[in-house]
Amino acid sequence: MTAAGVIAAFIRRDFLAERSYRLSFALGALATLANLAVFYFIGELFGGAMAPGLEPYKAAYFPYVFTALAFFGYIGTGAGSYAGRLRQEQTQGTLEAVLSTPLGVPRLLAAMSAWNFLFATFELSVYALAGAFIFKLRLPAANWPAAALVFVLSAACFAALGILSSCFVMLFKRGNPLAWVLNNFEGLLGGVYFPVAVLPAWLLGVSKLLPVTYAVRAFQLAVHGGAGPAKIKGDLLALAAFDLVLIPAAVWLFGLAVNRARRTGTLGEY
Amino acid sequence: MRLEVKGLIKIFPAPPLSGGAPLHALDGADLDADTGVTGIGGANGSGKTTLFRTLAGILEADSGMILAGGEAAGPERLRELAAYCPSNPRSFYFRLTAAENLRFFGALAGLSAAEAAERAGKLAPRLGLAPADLGRRFDRLSEGNMQKVSLIRAFSRRTPLLLLDEPFRGLDGVACRGLLELIEEAARGATVLLTSHSRELLNAAAERQLRIDQGRMPPGGPQ
Numbered sequence: 229m230t231a232a233g234v235i236a237a238f239i240r241r242d243f244l245a246e247r248s249y250r251l252s253f254a255l256g257a258l259a260t261l262a263n264l265a266v267f268y269f270i271g272e273l274f275g276g277a278m279a280p281g282l283e284p285y286k287a288a289y290f291p292y293v294f295t296a297l298a299f300f301g302y303i304g305t306g307a308g309s310y311a312g313r314l315r316q317e318q319t320q321g322t323l324e325a326v327l328s329t330p331l332g333v334p335r336l337l338a339a340m341s342a343w344n345f346l347f348a349t350f351e352l353s354v355y356a357l358a359g360a361f362i363f364k365l366r367l368p369a370a371n372w373p374a375a376a377l378v379f380v381l382s383a384a385c386f387a388a389l390g391i392l393s394s395c396f397v398m399l400f401k402r403g404n405p406l407a408w409v410l411n412n413f414e415g416l417l418g419g420v421y422f423p424v425a426v427l428p429a430w431l432l433g434v435s436k437l438l439p440v441t442y443a444v445r446a447f448q449l450a451v452h453g454g455a456g457p458a459k460i461k462g463d464l465l466a467l468a469a470f471d472l473v474l475i476p477a478a479v480w481l482f483g484l485a486v487n488r489a490r491r492t493g494t495l496g497e498y
Numbered sequence: 499m500r501l502e503v504k505g506l507i508k509i510f511p512a513p514p515l516s517g518g519a520p521l522h523a524l525d526g527a528d529l530d531a532d533t534g535v536t537g538i539g540g541a542n543g544s545g546k547t548t549l550f551r552t553l554a555g556i557l558e559a560d561s562g563m564i565l566a567g568g569e570a571a572g573p574e575r576l577r578e579l580a581a582y583c584p585s586n587p588r589s590f591y592f593r594l595t596a597a598e599n600l601r602f603f604g605a606l607a608g609l610s611a612a613e614a615a616e617r618a619g620k621l622a623p624r625l626g627l628a629p630a631d632l633g634r635r636f637d638r639l640s641e642g643n644m645q646k647v648s649l650i651r652a653f654s655r656r657t658p659l660l661l662l663d664e665p666f667r668g669l670d671g672v673a674c675r676g677l678l679e680l681i682e683e684a685a686r687g688a689t690v691l692l693t694s695h696s697r698e699l700l701n702a703a704a705e706r707q708l709r710i711d712q713g714r715m716p717p718g719g720p721q
Contacts, residue, residue: 229608237605241591241598248593248635325589328556329606330578490558490573493510493523493548 234331235339242343260301260354261362267293268363281423287452291365296420298355299379299447300440302348306387307410309344310337310394315498318401324496333483337391345383369454375447377457381467382443388474389439391482398485401498419444442466499567499579499658499689501553503529506562508548508713523548524559525713535681535690537704539697545713546693547585550661553691554582566659576659581607583652585664585693587644592637596627596647599636600654607655617654624676625649625669642668653680660684662692666699678702 229237246253271290282292317323326336359365393406415421417431418440424432435441446463449455457464489495506527512518524545529536540546551557553564555576564571566579590599597618604614622632627646631639639647645668652660662681666674681703684690694700700707708715 229605233605233610237602241594241602244598245591245593320592321586321589322591324556325584325603326606328554328577328582329603330574330608331606332574487558490556491560493508493551493557495556 231335231338234335235342238339239343239346246343246347260351261358264294264297264355264358264363267297281425284425285423285448285452286369287448290363291367291452292423292448293421294355294359294363294365295367295451296444296448298352298359299382300415300418300420300444301355302352303379303382303386303440303443304410304414305344305348306341306383306385307390307393307414308407309341310387310390311397311404311407313340313344314394314397315401318397318498321496321498327486327490327495333486334479337479337482341387341390367451370451371454371456372450374450374456374460377464378443378446378450378460378467381464381471382439382447385439385443385467385470385474388471388478391478392474395478395481395485398482398489399494401494414438414440417441419448439467439470442470499533500565501529501531501659501689501691502563502565503527503549503553503715504563504565506549506552506564507560508545508552508557509560523713524552524562527562527710527713527715529708529715531689531691531706533685533687533689534706535685535692535704537700537707538691538693538710539700539707540693540710544710546710547663548713549710549715550582550663550691550693553659554580554661556582579657580659580661581652581655581657582661583648583663583665585667587641587648587668590636590644590647593635595633595635596639596643597632599647600632600651603651604654609654614654617656618650621650621653621680622646624680626673626676642670642673645669646673649677649680653684656688658688660688660690662690664693664695666694666696674699 268290271288271293274289279289282289285292314323317326389406389410393404393410396404396406417424417427417435418438419435420440424435424441424445427435442463446460446467449460506524508524510521510523512520527545527549538546538549548557552559553576555573558573564576566575571579591602594602597615600618601611601614605611609617618632622629625646627643631643636644636647649665652662665677669677681690681692692703694703
């Protein structure tokens, strides 16, 4: 079976499972719209005036937070879905069965979160349609090729973080410090809800350690400010450096975690 | 395919800070089996399941050697060579139908959707599983029918090594007879190892039988 065949099998499996929970499916889409509405009315409350922190992006608050949420919603899929999927396999007792087949670690990693990325793409299109038709958002200055480059580098980086996070799930089942950091601090310190420029100096230093800071800033500058690759070169290089280190490290460590679980006999535990 | 196991040791470490002692699940197991059926008997906790999970490549042995067809076989190679039917049939996706589960696990083992469906279609009636049950969601199957789906998953792979851990568990008389026939047919081209706590069924399935006791299997022939 080719890698594409394995990915297709996982997507089909997850689609069928998700479809069997119809209400959850519908409520998920509604929650996305409700979330956007909150930020829309916050933006209305403060008017279209540009806050000083938003000047580099040439955007008012709502357009800023809208594109940041859409972007972070997608790339965050990589960060959260691997650990989530793995945990689900553990608790439903299927992980050992999946790993008793000839499926290797690279193909497992390629396939495990494929459905989540597909669904995130659907959510992204919901964001785009809602932005265009409900919130009348326009992005006339956007540099889409530069935004796409940021998107690819960021998605790969967050997938690597997600794989690293799933190593904790493989080894400790519950108690995942990396997921805790990703869930609680990426949004706060990464510039998703507001530009990091408003943070105090000591927190600004912490935010510089997080890939999300570079990802969100570069994406926002490309989408709102029309920045090309030359203008966001620093952020692109930072993301590329994160990718170069994190991707091979994550795949290697995940393989080690699986092997350790095979040695200690904890593959089927939850 | 000739399967040789020499001095297999598998120790499960105690959970960190638990104060417990490590569990010596396999303590120097030896096994020699060729094409055909070999039954493995033993009390609860004697190491049968650990032996099978190690031979299936799910677990990695701490020491010892496994030779398949005369060549050393590590976990990765064993996962290619062996199909394993666990004693607990609940290792499936409950929200998917039995057929969809078989299609998914078939894909992971390299079977196309058509092959998986064809093999399931042929094996199901042999075990007394109705076509309607193949189309039923897995969590709505009876325990016995779950076991049949688990057996179909293992037999579908047509591997040279077939590991059946308590395969008769939960099966009715018709299904047991069907399974005995399937085992006999598979054993013409594969090395089949099976366990059962039923002396009668073990005798019916396997002329050659070995016994495991406290993780040890004495080398040599029938016990």
